[in-house]
Amino acid sequence: MKNRIITISREFGSGGRTIGKQVAGTLGIPCYDSELLQKIAEKSGFHQAYIKEAGEYAPGGFLSSAFSHCGTGPNNADYLWQIQYQLITELAEKGPCVIVGRCADYILRDTARCLRVFIHADMAFRAERIVKVYGEREESPQQRLKDKDKRRAAYHRFYTDMKWGHAQNYDITLNSGTLGIDTCVELICRLYQNDPQGADDLA
Amino acid sequence: MKNRIITISREFGSGGRTIGKQVAGTLGIPCYDSELLQKIAEKSGFHQAYIKEAGEYAPGGFLSSAFSHCGTGPNNADYLWQIQYQLITELAEKGPCVIVGRCADYILRDTARCLRVFIHADMAFRAERIVKVYGEREESPQQRLKDKDKRRAAYHRFYTDMKWGHAQNYDITLNSGTLGIDTCVELICRLYQNDPQGADDLA
Numbered sequence: 001m002k003n004r005i006i007t008i009s010r011e012f013g014s015g016g017r018t019i020g021k022q023v024a025g026t027l028g029i030p031c032y033d034s035e036l037l038q039k040i041a042e043k044s045g046f047h048q049a050y051i052k053e054a055g056e057y058a059p060g061g062f063l064s065s066a067f068s069h070c071g072t073g074p075n076n077a078d079y080l081w082q083i084q085y086q087l088i089t090e091l092a093e094k095g096p097c098v099i100v101g102r103c104a105d106y107i108l109r110d111t112a113r114c115l116r117v118f119i120h121a122d123m124a125f126r127a128e129r130i131v132k133v134y135g136e137r138e139e140s141p142q143q144r145l146k147d148k149d150k151r152r153a154a155y156h157r158f159y160t161d162m163k164w165g166h167a168q169n170y171d172i173t174l175n176s177g178t179l180g181i182d183t184c185v186e187l188i189c190r191l192y193q194n195d196p197q198g199a200d201d202l203a
Numbered sequence: 204m205k206n207r208i209i210t211i212s213r214e215f216g217s218g219g220r221t222i223g224k225q226v227a228g229t230l231g232i233p234c235y236d237s238e239l240l241q242k243i244a245e246k247s248g249f250h251q252a253y254i255k256e257a258g259e260y261a262p263g264g265f266l267s268s269a270f271s272h273c274g275t276g277p278n279n280a281d282y283l284w285q286i287q288y289q290l291i292t293e294l295a296e297k298g299p300c301v302i303v304g305r306c307a308d309y310i311l312r313d314t315a316r317c318l319r320v321f322i323h324a325d326m327a328f329r330a331e332r333i334v335k336v337y338g339e340r341e342e343s344p345q346q347r348l349k350d351k352d353k354r355r356a357a358y359h360r361f362y363t364d365m366k367w368g369h370a371q372n373y374d375i376t377l378n379s380g381t382l383g384i385d386t387c388v389e390l391i392c393r394l395y396q397n398d399p400q401g402a403d404d405l406a
Contacts, residue, residue: 075269117400118370120370122371122373134402135254144353153297165369165371166368166370167323167368167369167370167372167373167376168323168325168368169380170376170378171377171378171381171382172376172377172378172382173370173373173375173376174374175371175373175374175375178374179374179375179394183397187390187393187394190390190393191382191386191390194386
């Protein structure tokens, strides 16, 4: 448990990914998100866009029908989960880093000292933000948010058996809508830097 | 909405009350907790110890049987809720302050600018703390914690229809067990002081 890792779970559109990148930039440590997807893709042979989708589908039940190749036994999503588990464990062993999403908090629960962060914001803030960042779509931003939240929560619940967004599962949860992205970045960096054991980990 | 209020909800034994008092001390603003109980007592004519108990019982269902004087219509708990609602609203109008518990976040949702905080910690941390702070009892500390958490959650849910401890209901939630009481105090003070609109409110 040498390295200290910042894991960021987040609601879609809350700016969690942006916050992760800015925190990593300030602390001078790597941030794994799309980079992690690429690594999973390389290792699994699956296409990156497919992995991105599968990462938000919980196997079992209607959500997974497109990804299950048969009714019983491990499916593609389970296979990806294994690769993801192994990769995240390896990355955390390499050195301090920020990992956005992918249940890293759960995966590293026994093998790394994690600062477990959850970022959320209200619907209005996130709706405005996803239109700005990802552009307009046929579906309303509200519908897109509901759909994404539902998938992420189901995925998280399936693999971790923990309730997504429950304060008790994290060291800190932040409302990026009311506090602002910059304040979230500042608080997370401060917590990381103030950790007496964590100081040696900084790159 | 002139004044800025810090509302602190907390799990029993997490140090939320201590954190509230220290935050208020640092910021030079009042903290209402046992003081608030006393005010409610004075206004309602009920005994203070009774009010403390009733504040954690949700009317309706088995929890409230001891406090209901009849099957229908408002009961004592409802009457106390009305007084509490009015008192908290008045206190928030008087000036910036910290209010611990009593659903203040919900009560002030439309009438004050609140920094909504939730403090929690894991069972082991809280069990050790309640024995240190409140002494040994016949019941195990774990049982006392479970019982208190259940009552607080039911009370909160009954009057606010919001789920207690859901990250989405707060601006910030903090794990006092992993972060430490002092760090929680520091972060809350920093958030309050950094608010550009809040600076004028400081006493």
